[in-house]
Amino acid sequence: MKFCSLGISDSELHEMIRQLQFRYAKWDIHVAGKKKITHDALAISPEEHEHLIFLSRKISRLLEKIELNLKKSPEFLESLGIPAEVFEIIAVEPPSPFQIARYDYFKTTDGRWILSEFNEDVPGGFNEAVGVTEFLSQYYPDSLPSSFADHFMKGMSRFSSVALSYATGYSEDLQHMLILEKLLNRAGISTVRCAPSHIRCGWRRVSALGTDIDAVIRFYPSEWFPHLPNLAHWKRVLTRINMINPLSRIIRQSKNLFFLWESFDFLSREEKDFILSLTPRTHPVGIDIADEARHNREVWVLKHAFGRMGDSVVIGKLVTQEVWEGALKEALTKTGEFSLQEFFATEALVHNQTHIYPTVGVYLVNGDFGGYYSRSAIKPFFTHEANYVPTLVTTA
16 A cells, blocks of 8 residues: 555646536535645555455444344443434334445554444545546546445435435535435436435325435434434334435444444354454543543543544544543543544555555445545544545556
8 A cells, every 4th residue: 555646737636626526516625725635646456455345345244233233222222322312213223235334444553454433324425436436537447446326326226216314504414415416316316405304204105395205315423313303203214215324323333332342242253353353442431441541641542432523532642631631531421422442553654755644445335345435644633634535456
């Protein structure tokens, strides 16, 4: 794995960005005044490519097994930090083959691939996964393996009317819906954009803003559902129609899952060891572990069970002692909401005389490889300010 130049001119990069903005609805290319797409690309070998797909499919199958075993267990759901109001909904939600997941891999300094979380609930990056791949395919016809759009539409082809349900107060959420809407409309599938509060379940039909629908695409975090005024409708909706992603994906999304592996008697020793080889050692936040972490902040990372985009991640190594102790103090007041993960050293790659940290995001769409969404940062900490980098599979 290495960083390299995309090998396109300034004018070609400008055209790619212009197309992303106007053809693929990618509006937040600039963050805090800085462009988040550059001339850089991340090159991985064919062997790394195949290995990452293998790991992703295997971990996905195990997460499916975990989800099916936990969805009717209030004790475990509570341990995961899932709101009680969601328990009974996911308990009656039928098992679903639909999946849009992204697994963000880090390469450690000792050569391992590691996952610090599973993006199974509402992963993003669709606009780049579709748009950049389509644009760059003219330059790299054999080095951009992506089938996000194909696998997505293969799963959606059975539906005729789909609700695109998202947090309507966020334009960055709308842009994800627009790229999926484009794919659906191109195939003749009608769509209606709405908030989750606009969904209704009547005697014979499910509707969104008065339009009959037979599926919902959700870009709205599962843990926010208790705040919906129509929660009672959702209890019936999910027994009537399919939702992508299912609400039960909140089980896989919770970072608290990482300290529960050993307690699952339905997993074999081999399955547990495989998961443990890919994930950092994790503990629930309690007085004893917090006291140990207070004195050794360099080896710990504090995370909220449902933090998004790094918004509630505190890396002890990157903050002052005062900030670290304040974060631990707050976490102790919110029982069951936070965990402590062991810090892992991420391999930095040197590009243009600069140390850059990569993360390789692998999409699975309904169990099949759906392309990459990779990013880079100048620190081993990824937030909404990280750069997007196209991923090339090449022997060069």
